[in-house]
Amino acid sequence: MIEVTDLETCFSTGFIRRRVVRAVDGVSFRIEEGETLGLVGESGCGKTTLGRSILRLVEPDRGRIVVDGTDVTALSRSELRCFRPRMQMIFQDAYTSLNPRMRVRESVAEPLKIHRMGSRTDIDRRVRELIEEVGLNEEHLNRRPYELSGGQNQRVVLARVLALKPRFLVADEPTSALDVSVQAQILNLIRDLGHDYRMTCLYISHDLGVTRAMSSRVAVMLEGRIVEIGRTADVLDRPSHPYTRRLVDASLTGPCASLERLPLPAAPTTVEVRSGHWVEETV
Amino acid sequence: MTGRYIQKILVCCAVLLLACCVPAAAGIPGDTDGDTVVSEKELATAILDHLTAGRLSADELSLAAHNSLHLPYGQLVVAVAGDRYLIPATSYIDQKGVPADSLIYEGLVTKLRPKEGGPKEYLGWLAERWESSDDAMTWTFYLVRNAAWHDGTPFTSADVRFTYEYFRDHGNPDAPGAGAYLVNSAIFKNVASVECPDDYTVVFHMKSCAPLFPETLATGPGIAVFPAHIWRDIDLPSTYIDTAHIGTGPFAYGSTIPGTLSKVTAYEGYHGEKPYVREVVTKNYEDEDAQILALRRGDVDFISGEFGLSPRKAEALKDAPGIGICRIPSGGQAFEVAFTSDVYPATIPEFRRALSHAVNRERVCWLVGEGARPTETVFLLPALAGDQVNPATNGLFSYDIAEAKRQLARAGFNLTEENGRPVLLGPDGKPVEITIPLAGKASTNAVDQKIVAVLKEDWEGKLGIRIVETPQVDDSVYLDWIAKTAVHFDGMPGRWHEDIDRLDNFQRSPLGENYYHFDNETFNGLITELKSTADPDKREEIGFELQEILAEEVPCIPVFSQDAFMAYRSDRFVGWDAALLGGGGNIRLFSEIRPASAEVGLRA
Amino acid sequence: MNGIYLLKRLITSFAAFCIAVTIMFALLRLMPGDYITMYLEAIYRYAPPDVVEAFNHVYGLDRPILEQYVIYLLDAFRGNWGYSFIYKVPVLTVIGERLVWTLILLLPATILATLAGIGIGAYSGWRRGSKTDIALLNSMIIIRAIPSYWLALMILIIFAYYLNLFPLGGYVDTGALTTGIDPLDVANHAVLPVLTLFLFSVTGTYYLMRSSMLMTAGEDYITTARAKGLDELMILRKHALKNAMLPMVTLITFECAGMITGSIFVETIFSWPGLGMLTYKALAVRDLPLLQGILLIDTLFVIAANIAADLIYPLVDPRVQVGDDA
Ligand SMILES: Nc1ncnc2c1ncn2[C@@H]1O[C@H](COP(=O)(O)OP(=O)(O)OP(=O)(O)O)[C@@H](O)[C@H]1O
């Protein structure tokens, strides 16, 4: 079970004139155990940052994150390192998330080695199991990332994640770089494996179709905030927030002509329009 | 009572003050009368001093004794700029010629610096005495009798004849083998034959009248005498690497560390005055600032260089403890504003003459600073040419803008105004515009830019001559630029201003154009006559006449000559100034200076 | 496969060498001014034409340009590089002597600068934005901004003159004239020039390493490694450093090639007889054979460095495979 309360992450940029970008701006939500929450929103709205902040790959400035009853925000560095294997992340581009110098075998085995999960032969066996589980075979073990296709790489990434048996997975648009048929295979794989391993999952995507297929609940993000959250069917079929409505329209009709900025309230309040379906009030 | 007491105190104070103010004059330990020689009596006192009072240390006593007995003592370290001044870097035989710097090899004679207004002087090295026939067609040199090569072989007239023959025989560019040809072979071009009536007499028979033959032997680059018994067997001299360096000079070759150090040691069997210094180490510092630091720190005792230190740096060194500076009048370069006489408007002699009154020498000297002295003659420098300067031509190019304007007007130039600025219209009615290329020898220490600045004030600001451009050009194309611009600057070393013979600089010679494109028939004829005139009085007469033509025609306007500043450690050696001012090069300098500090003995 | 590739590489290198040699030949002949005229003008003010002619004849400079070119090419390959005009010894001897001294300075300086540049650059990039990073970055910018001549002179004045810790120039003490060259003495003389050269080149390596490290540190596999719970040092060692080092291979090989051109400033200020100063002097007096020799050696080094970079790259970066196209 994941609980995020009032999370805020800022980046300061600029060398001479410092500017603060509030990439995540006071986000709160819960994900129940074994559940998959979809996170949608336009590019640059802070989805990736939110995902990273939850895993503390980016240090959040404020807020509380509880994973499986552990307050992640309160962990010290070394405690955090021990806790890390329980929460994992899959990135948009599988290729860049694999060290180009390492063979598949090394990549998958590395997490097992550092967390001392078994003897050499055990690890070796486990690596072979994993690689078969994600639909590759032993012959791929001795290859390096650039000798594999994008889809195969994503499978390797998945195998590496599974090696740690995480309780919580953040999947950051894991299929956006792949073509439709491969995308479907990978999605099925993630869903099935997630089910087998009973993983809680935050699934980030800007494709509403994919989100619908993958997640039971969905959150809509805009400029660092979650403006609408609820069951997938509720939110996507009966969108309440104008921004969500626009997103849904765009996904049906293709890219729509005008996407002018919506005026957002300075101090937002959320209202529950249906049970478990919360929407931020608009001006 | 109290009065006397106070008086006593005052006297003590005065003595103390004096003692503090007067710099501890560097002197040779034991030399009480300051004549830089420790006489026997002084040595005896010194020994007593050492034994009883302990005022002289054992090392100082040793120095005094060496001085008294005229035995070489200690090590002199000389800073040079460039590895070409180190010993085996370059073959002496073809590149350096006469040994003003070499210390190892000697020529027959070396040139000295004349006293101001006095006659030319030479110093004999291997020649004791020399004379020429009245027509200057034969020169006879009487050699020193007790000279021996550093390997012990006696030096005789045969060596001199060999040197001549060797150069003559290696002047053939068609000879097989890359190293057979010697560039310097051209120096003996005018010698028809050499005879040796006896072991100590050499007679040179010339092809044509050669009144300045000793000068040819002594300078630019001059010729050293080489040992026949060694070079006889060497067929390819210009690629032969000499490792022994057998000469007859006051110092014999010691050792070398390529690119950085070389050493010579006093030669026991030297025929002349033996040096007081036992070892001379030459150390290469490529950068002038590094040289100065080395001198200040005491790593070196002398900075050797053709024109000395740059004046500003010498000035800064003046008050440094233990360091002395010798100022050599006109020892550096001499600068002129030069005309290209076949480029308009310099084609008009009146124009050139008018401008000779429009060069503010004092102001240029002020801009250049330390050591610049205005030239009052038409070309030769009094400090170098001595009595050859025609006094009647002195001060003719005085700075007088009104006079310049008058002369320009008389020559058909018309000074008008345009937008409040003066504009000079030429005889053709067009504004006078000139370009001055900057490069060549006059660019040392940016002197050329300073002259331009002063000329602009007067020529542009007062005479209306527009200086359109002063392009910085590469040295290698400078001659081409000179040929197409009316005005340029020159900055030749002093030796081009030291003899009437050098006035051939302005002759339109069979070799072609001179730097000024100056072509005056009378002048050309007089130079030809001078070259074949042996009689000194006649020569002087011609020389004076030549200078009068220069004053009249003004192919160039002398501006100033630069004094050279030489820096040395006055606390370690004495006797620098006399040798530096007298001329004769390092070979004379290092033979004459005397150690004055036991420190130099401990180094060796 | 690899053999064929190597052969191909050698052939193209040879072609590059020939082209470079030809360009050099042309450029040197196009240079205004010549040795003998300049030498004679310095002595006599006018160069006597007969002496100039004789000299040019002796050194074959009066032959048709094509003939000179052919002779030059043949001689270049035969290893007969002629005699230097100024030094009167075979060109290769002069270059060889100077090369040793150049390398004595540049090898340690380059090695130290590379190691230090990589080390602190990696640290700086890894700890991007930290106080240490800012301090390092700013000091590097300052060092970089100091004119090299001035920096060398200041180092000489401060460390050698005022602090009296080191000699003021040259590579041995005067004592070496009697006792011979002592390696320790040479080392003592080399400290300051090496320090100066080190400062000159460490900034470049630092910048490149820092930015390469910044890029690598942003890669997802680094984040993943962190997510996996690896400790920072391990991530740095196992994942970041090796990948960030890749661009350095090129830099290092070219720095090695650049070494032999020497450094004119350092060699002048510290009176160190290296190749930089030799080149400068040869150029100033138009010592053609020496210039040709130096440029030939430079070309050879650059070509060798290129081949070396090509051969080293696949060893350090598995993505690059040499000769795959063959
Ligand atoms: N390291 C960083 N430094 C400064 N600003 C950053 C940094 N990372 C992200 N940002 C800014 O934070 C905002 C959110 O970025 P984020 O990557 O979370 O967007 P995203 O929703 O994942 O977009 P996409 O769908 O394109 O991946 C953006 O405006 C981005 O410019």
Ligand SMILES: [Mg+2]
């Ligand atoms: Mg993203």
